[in-house]
Amino acid sequence: MEEKPSASIKPYLDKLTLGVTRILETSPGVAEVKFVEKEPAERHTIISWEQKNSCILPEDLKNFYLMTDGFQMTWSVKTDDTPMPLGSMVINSVSKLCRLGGSSMYTLPNAPTLADLEDDTGEEGNVLLTGNGDKPEKPHFDSRSLIFELDPCNGNGKVCLVYKHAKPVVSPDTEIWFLDRALYWHFLTKTFTAYYRLLITHLGLPQWQYAFTSYGVSPQAKQWFNMYKPITINTSLLSEEADSFVNKLDPNKVFKGKNKTPVIKKKQPSQPSGSQKSHTSMTSSKASSLAGNSSRK
Numbered sequence: 001m002e003e004k005p006s007a008s009i010k011p012y013l014d015k016l017t018l019g020v021t022r023i024l025e026t027s028p029g030v031a032e033v034k035f036v037e038k039e040p041a042e043r044h045t046i047i048s049w050e051q052k053n054s055c056i057l058p059e060d061l062k063n064f065y066l067m068t069d070g071f072q073m074t075w076s077v078k079t080d081d082t083p084m085p086l087g088s089m090v091i092n093s094v095s096k097l098c099r100l101g102g103s104s105m106y107t108l109p110n111a112p113t114l115a116d117l118e119d120d121t122g123e124e125g126n127v128l129l130t131g132n133g134d135k136p137e138k139p140h141f142d143s144r145s146l147i148f149e150l151d152p153c154n155g156n157g158k159v160c161l162v163y164k165h166a167k168p169v170v171s172p173d174t175e176i177w178f179l180d181r182a183l184y185w186h187f188l189t190k191t192f193t194a195y196y197r198l199l200i201t202h203l204g205l206p207q208w209q210y211a212f213t214s215y216g217v218s219p220q221a222k223q224w225f226n227m228y229k230p231i232t233i234n235t236s237l238l239s240e241e242a243d244s245f246v247n248k249l250d251p252n253k254v255f256k257g258k259n260k261t262p263v264i265k266k267k268q269p270s271q272p273s274g275s276q277k278s279h280t281s282m283t284s285s286k287a288s289s290l291a292g293n294s295s296r297k
Contacts, residue, residue: 018200033075041069055170061192069093089204090151101141138185178209186213
């Protein structure tokens with residue numbers, strides 16, 4: 001159920017979406033750009049969340065929630081006159097900013113949790129992510145880190161707000177990480193503001209978070225990337241070498257109207273049988289006279 005538009009948020013809509021709605025509405029084939037307006041979060045709701053989870057929200061995320069309690073924008077493309085959902089941009093509300101790693105994955109007694117995976121990844125995972133000095137240390141599912149879900153990514157993974165140092169006290173420093181479906185971590189940004197810009201500039205395209213992994217987006221998602229290029233400086237994903245085996249589709253031609261003008265076939269006038277016989281007799285007589293002339297010569 002969509003929430004009622006808030007009069008206090010309307011002046012900030014264009015700034016909140018960075019004008020991306022106008023860009024999408026003028027793109028070929030795009031239909032049904034929907035933005036769900038939400039009321040600002042109450043300050044006491046944020047304080048209650050912080051007390052419940054024993055941590056303080058970063059200032060930029062807190063200011064975002066005080067302007068709008070979550071974010072949701074979707075858009076579709078029209079294929080064969082039928083809209084197909086494609087883009088999705090979501091930031092969970094304060095009430096849905098839930099912690100990962102603590103609850104059991106199953107309802108059975110003594111069922112495994114995400115924290116149990118720490119023994120499996122162990123030191124190898126740390127070496128892979130911290131062996132290079134440029135890559136930060138990965139988060140942990142156990143009590144060493146606090147992890148909260150920002151975006152469910154339509155089932156393609158999870159974008160998470162991560163407090164990496166929770167012992168002995170929770171550090172206020174946070175980062176934004178992407179957890180893929182294989183439960184591997186990928187660093188995105190150091191601040192929520194930087195992540196929000198990434199979300200908007202990538203237009204919510206399917207699997208856009210995988211552009212920041214070592215294996216990249218799927219071939220199907222790359223087709224959409226080539227049709228609706230993200231507004232981002234990260235152009236290596238769409239370089240000639242990377243997409244040399246990807247079909248180059250022109251959206252202006254793909255979504256061109258299919259109204260074809262009917263071709264009227266003209267009916268040839270039927271000749272009477274008598275005229276056809278006379279015509280054939282004339283041609284045969286001409287052929288015989290030509291043969292006679294050649295024999296005389």
